[in-house]
Amino acid sequence: MLTLRQIEVIRAIMVTGSIAGAARLLNVSAPGISRLMKYSEDSLGVRLFDRRSGRYVPTSEARNIFDLLDTVHRKLEDLQSAIADLGTGKSQELRIAAVPSIANVMVPRAIAQVRRRYPDVALDVNILKIEEAIDYLLLGRGELVAISSRFDHPLIEFEPLASGTLLCIVPEDSPLAARETITPQEMAHHPLIGINPRDPYGAIMAAMFTTAGIDYRMTVKARFGTTVCSLVAAGLGIAIIDEFTVAHNVVRGLKTLRIDADSIFNTYIAYRRDLPLSVYAEFFRDCLRHEMDSVSSLKKPGRRRSGDTRKP
Secondary structure (H helix, E strand, O other), X not given: OOOHHHHHHHHHHHHHOOHHHHHHHHOOOHHHHHHHHHHHHHHHOOOOEEEEOOEEEEOOOOHHHHHHHHHHHHHHHXXXXXXXXXXXXXXXXXXXXXXXXXXXXXXXXXXXXXXXXXOOOEEEEEEOOXXXXXXXXHOOOOOEEEEOOOOOOOXXXXXXXXXXEEEEEEEOOOHHHHOOEEOHHHHOOOOEEEOOOOOHHHHHHHHHHHHOOOOOOEEEEOOOHHHHHHHHHOOOOEEEEEOOOOHHHOOOOEEEEEEOOOOEEEEEXXXXXXXXXXXXXXXXXXHHHHHHHHHOHHHOOOOOOOOOOOXX
C-alpha cells in the first residue's frame, strides 16, 4: 500500500516529468525523491516510469492508476483546506445568546476576541429573557446562553461563569455623586428606580431592604438594566444595577457607589448536557469569563466585598 508521501512524490514526478522537477516542486532534495521512487517501485513490484532521454514517462501498466493518484491528491488538498478553514472559522457559525445584563457590554468585548482568533467564523448573537433560554437551547437555536440565574433541568448544564456585585447608580450631578458608598437605609430616602423583584437581580435588591427591615418604594420599574441606567441619567431617581451593565463607563451621566450590604450575585453559562460545545463556543465562553472577571469588583485586589466591615 502506498503512503501519502509516496502518492505525493509519484504525482510530482508525473507532473514535472523528472526527479529534479519533482524535488523543486516539493522543495526537497533530488536524491531523496529518487530513493523513495525506487523504493515505491520495488515494494509494488511494478515499474511506474520509463526513463526516456532524461524524462520520466508513465509506463503503460501504471497509466491507469495515475488518474486515481491525482484524485487522491485533490482530496488531500481539499482536506488540508478544510482543516485550515476550521482554524479561521470559515464556513462555520457560532450561535450564542445572553441575558441583557451580560449582552450589552460584556458579550461584544468577548466576541471581539473571538473574531481576532477566528476571523472567518459567522456569528449569530441573541439577547434573551431568562425564561426564553430553555427553548433556545432545546430547540437547537444556539449552543449556549450566558445567564444570570440557574435552575434544575435534566438536559441543561449550568456552568459557573463569573461573580459580581450590585451597585447603586446616581446622576453624576447629584449630591450623592461625591460619595463612594451608600447604605440601603440611605437609598430608601431617594426616588428608587428598580427591576422587578422576580428578576434575579431584583430579588437581591429587594433582600437588601427586607433583611434590614427597611421600607422602600420603587417609583419606576423597568425590565432591562440599560433602561434603568437611562432613567437615572435623566435625573428621575437612583437605582441598583449589576456592575456588568455599567462596566467601562458605557452609560454616560452616572456615578456608581458601592452598597454597604450583601449584593453578590453569580452568573452562569447554560448549554445542553447531551451535546458537546464547539471549539468556537468554548473559546467564547473563556473570553466572556475573562472579560467579566476583569471588571468584577470581587476580583480586584484590595477591594472588600459589600457588607464586609472588617478593618484592613
